[in-house]
Amino acid sequence: MSPVLHIWPGDTVHTTSVDAGGIDERSIARVLGGNPLTGPFYVEGSMPGDVLAVTLKRLRLNRDWAESDNALVDRALTPDYGAKIKPDWKGTRWHLDLDKENARLEKPSDNLKDFVLPVQPMLGCIGVAPGFGGAPLTAGDSGDLGGNMDFNQIAEGVTVYLPVSQPGALLYLGDAHALQGDGELNGNALETSMDIEFTVDVLREKHIGTPRAENSDYLMTIALSGSLDGAFREATSELAAWLEEEHKLSSSDVAVVLGTSIQYNIAEVADRNVGVVAKVPKRILAMIGPTLAQK
Amino acid sequence: MSPVLHIWPGDTVHTTSVDAGGIDERSIARVLGGNPLTGPFYVEGSMPGDVLAVTLKRLRLNRDWAESDNALVDRALTPDYGAKIKPDWKGTRWHLDLDKENARLEKPSDNLKDFVLPVQPMLGCIGVAPGFGGAPLTAGDSGDLGGNMDFNQIAEGVTVYLPVSQPGALLYLGDAHALQGDGELNGNALETSMDIEFTVDVLREKHIGTPRAENSDYLMTIALSGSLDGAFREATSELAAWLEEEHKLSSSDVAVVLGTSIQYNIAEVADRNVGVVAKVPKRILAMIGPTLAQK
């Protein structure tokens, strides 16, 4: 465990993340695997009841390889199909071309020898500490405090909102992915190390029920729960509550906006909690009365 | 019930759909409400075991209004949030501007007076008859035969694949929506009438487990089930099976393609079955060995 790093609202922080196996940008093992994270960062002046806003200013690959897997997680399969394919888990290794910003398998099958994908660097984990008596999450788990959300839009330019439950918030982040499909169906994404630049801000006495995020295009709520049906209820209700507050909309107006314009992502199904994201385009919200208090 | 209409593979069919309440393009009530559908069309030469391919060539609004609702369905809410907002269901009426191709509420609140949305015409229902002994679906229900899928990408240009279970397939379609968010959270989308032009083709002795679709950008499987978790398993397994067949991929290669590139839509949660769509971009598949047999 690294010592606590003190930062101030408004600071720009430059740091790095090792990969999920603890290996850094020079391919040196720095720490044991299992999503070792960077932090915690003590955010001066943040207190329980506040909301921490973390903006990922830069997220850049810093080495030329990633590791992943080649089977589909149990939760994505019907028992019939599972019986048919009998998943045979083996690691895969990818070459990352940092100039061309793409990824290809180091030892592809014939069918996949031309399979080259643009990278989309993202952080699988970003979270804060629980409050007094709350359950500390492992680096593989997630919940209302964030954590291992594995949502592929936690990428450069996003701002993530998390509930502060300890003085200083105790922010941590990591689990860098060069690229990940929705659901993180292989259990591992393209796990790699990364350079990170972020800023933090503190919003006073603001209540949020699930992690929230926004980028240039969307407002998003990220619900982590034991089932997709449960996470779907939470993500939708939280986005509805957000629009009510920020735009002073009636429940009826919220229903009209979401009924016509909501979109969903299934962020991940590979860990204990699954993640469902509810989102609404900012171009839609730009047509609604008051401006966003948060901007 | 209209008489059966006989069509041939390769035919281009011009028809119309009344709205979900049975009202036509001249605002005349033609039939009782509850998603009255157009058809059935008997497709000459199609037999059980075949797959019917229906391509929506044109889908155009033909009147200047639509009806919808202003609350969120129970299945999208947490009990806590439901207790807070206590949904108050009232119909809403929208003006459709056929030239500008947009929609606005006829009597908006102050907050929504500038809320104008581009239309995205789609069909909520498209399906075929069950086989001998199979359960006939009501026009509000859905399943492996298609039906009331309420997926907003069943739009102009899409090809839908459905399993033929009766001689002639007995295709029906309708439930035209000017516009619908993901999930169809208001129970009703912007329900209206529409002009439809479609073609059909018959694929011989091909097995599909759920409805499939493709447009210029995506291959998609549409799973309809009693829970999102169940539909997610089915949609993913069906898309994996599709890639195995069409591209002669190993399970390992399928897992790599989906793990990096799958996307999901939550099509609807407003009816008895919910719908989850799994999809993969065609630009991704273009990098894989054999070409699509189906094209």
Place this chain on the structure above:
Amino acid sequence: MSPVLHIWPGDTVHTTSVDAGGIDERSIARVLGGNPLTGPFYVEGSMPGDVLAVTLKRLRLNRDWAESDNALVDRALTPDYGAKIKPDWKGTRWHLDLDKENARLEKPSDNLKDFVLPVQPMLGCIGVAPGFGGAPLTAGDSGDLGGNMDFNQIAEGVTVYLPVSQPGALLYLGDAHALQGDGELNGNALETSMDIEFTVDVLREKHIGTPRAENSDYLMTIALSGSLDGAFREATSELAAWLEEEHKLSSSDVAVVLGTSIQYNIAEVADRNVGVVAKVPKRILAMIGPTLAQK
């Protein structure tokens, strides 16, 4: 389809059920399979908004064999376990000893040659017609109108409450099982024919949200839904509502009674809907203030 049979509240009706394959007590095929049912019975004087109370006075086996299956349904298995056992579906045939009231496999494996089970005759199906515009259920389906609930406590002595939605209610029943474990995990229970004696009563202008039942020991609510989580919510909420009404209990008192004394059954997972039963012992309710209005 048999003609409608007219009966009056208070009548005792003697009838029979063929088995799920349409075969009667003399082993003669009378009708096609797929849960052919007995009825409909038009209950004179029952109107939409009433509740029909059906009491099964006698339920007796009337032949010496039953058919079942030897594998576990997909919905009861993890994909890992499904992959391991690869279910191989084959029919089984049971000998029913009508004197000793027990059942044994006709061709048991060595391990099961002493496997002899007491019979527990029950009806898999009991339901009423939907209202105008409602979806007619197939004999394999279930819902708020009852239907193919496959709950093994629908046995001799039970009273089942169903919502009347058509003049005359149009009651039907059948799908006789000599014996069934919880969940109906083999898809089929021990399917046989049966002699049935029942009475009907009509409760005026009483609202119920799911089928209800009571026997000498329990009040029970039977929720049929697309997921166990959904059915669990519905069964519990309906039982809470029942206690509020019948005992004039506050929400707080209902919570205390259910928190200490509720029990659940998982009725079935073999059909489109799964069934969860919430129940409370009558000996518990006997300690609560007002007496049951319904008795």
Place this chain on the structure above:
Amino acid sequence: MSPVLHIWPGDTVHTTSVDAGGIDERSIARVLGGNPLTGPFYVEGSMPGDVLAVTLKRLRLNRDWAESDNALVDRALTPDYGAKIKPDWKGTRWHLDLDKENARLEKPSDNLKDFVLPVQPMLGCIGVAPGFGGAPLTAGDSGDLGGNMDFNQIAEGVTVYLPVSQPGALLYLGDAHALQGDGELNGNALETSMDIEFTVDVLREKHIGTPRAENSDYLMTIALSGSLDGAFREATSELAAWLEEEHKLSSSDVAVVLGTSIQYNIAEVADRNVGVVAKVPKRILAMIGPTLAQK
């Protein structure tokens, strides 16, 4: 944290549990609340890969009061019903009569003034430590290692089987309940302190996938998962695997036994994981070929 207590297989251990709020049998607060547990017990000679068998020899109330709650947890309600009752959470206090072995509310409403329930002492928590790199559970959480299972058959006479993942197993137990309905719908059961007498045994190199238990009547598997549907799959598959192993049954025979004779409990829905128990009566198993290896 108490020091580790060393015990040997075959030892009879006498100990006590404070209540979930940390209060002991003399009503003295001994430790902070949140299910403080007794232990850990280091079981000499137990190694990862073994199974620990813990038999609760005596479980006896040792004070005359318990605390509980008076509302229903969110996960047991439909949003509609939740909106209607708007749960108002307040603590309740119960008087425990140690001679008569019953419980009554200290300040009952008029309706519940004669509501007196026989006590059924049980332990909400029993579990072992995770293996290297595994997630330590909080005292409110549960999983394959056991933990806060809140199953009301973890009572006097039961033997619980848990997978050893650390040398010494590191057994802990507590969360004594005087009485609890299925589901633990009030979030808290009748929380009290208790005297406990237990023995431990170690089964060598035996694999179990979920906690298992047996009492004089049943073999039981206890699956803890994020949804009832998921836990149902796991509990059923684990019980099937148990019968395969112990009775050397074929998959077909297992299916026949479970299809006719399985029963389920919904153990709890009040915590992060829900619990589903699958069980089969021992009187049924007594009719099957080989005897139980475990007895």
